[in-house]
Amino acid sequence: MPTWSSIRKKLESDYLCPSLQGHIQYFATSYSKSADHEGRAAIRLDGVEVLRSNYYDYYQNYWKRYQQLRSSVSENENPKIPFQLAYEGALNDGCFDNWFFYEAFHIFDNQSIEKSIVHNNPLVRIFALLDRRLGKRRLLALAETMEQELEWVRTFYIIRLKAEGLMPPEEMTPQD
Template identity: 70%
Template sequence: MSTWSGIRKKLENDYLCPALRDHIQYFATSYSKSADHEGRAAIRMDGVEVLRSNYYTYFENVWMKFHQLRSTTLKDCDSAKEAINQAHVYALEQGTFDQKVFYEAFDIFDNQNIEKSLVSDNPIVRIFAILDRRLGKRRLLALEESMEQELDWVRAFYVIRMQAEGLMDKQ
């Protein structure tokens, strides 16, 4: 995997649509004094963190959902792996992640075409795609109906992009 500075450069310079350049900043860090160098990640719009999360919030959501699944629907020992996988998906859908999940999302995004990224199971990958320069205005407008079914925190980036492109009034 690339370094964070390389990832950030690609996201902000190579992929980001021109209308959002110098407005969107990506941020990720790990803390050397924390266990296993855990950290946080964020996407900022004009210096304000629109989306942010950290390892501890992410892990708390994973752990809570895992125990809920194990005590209710997935009681078998064989289903522990399934429960942890579902718990990770749940935590990400809640908008919680750490810098490692952020890096993994970039790796997925960087290695597939824009069409696959727009329908990815990973909401962070979908955000990267919504903000991508390869997504033109017509295709952006065509996504409006599908955005009604999207997670609120992903839809927020659709609104940001639509406003930046002049396709939606700023509220």
């Protein structure tokens, strides 16, 4: 597995679109004194964390969902279904741990921009939205699909539109 500094360099220098260079920063850390060296990850815009999550928030969200789903599964169903649905639900809420961030980067780094923009992993889609290989015409063509996108992914779509001058800065804020 590559080091965090090499991942960050690729994301911020090699992949990031020119209009966002110097504005978007990626952050991930693991805490050596915590159990299993768990940590947190974030994406910052001009120093403000737009997206952030950590292991403990993720695990709490995941476990709560799993407990609810486990009780609704019948004996005839696959017992792994509640695990998968809880994982997907936590991720859709924007909860993930730093290892998931690394995994998303690995997927993104090893496939085309076409596959990344439609990938089932929302972090991979965010990396693709901020990627220099995604041109302005293609970015605008995504408008219709962004209506069905997760709110926290749409936020990065709006950030990119504003950075490219395709949306007036005062028209919509990332929190909308």
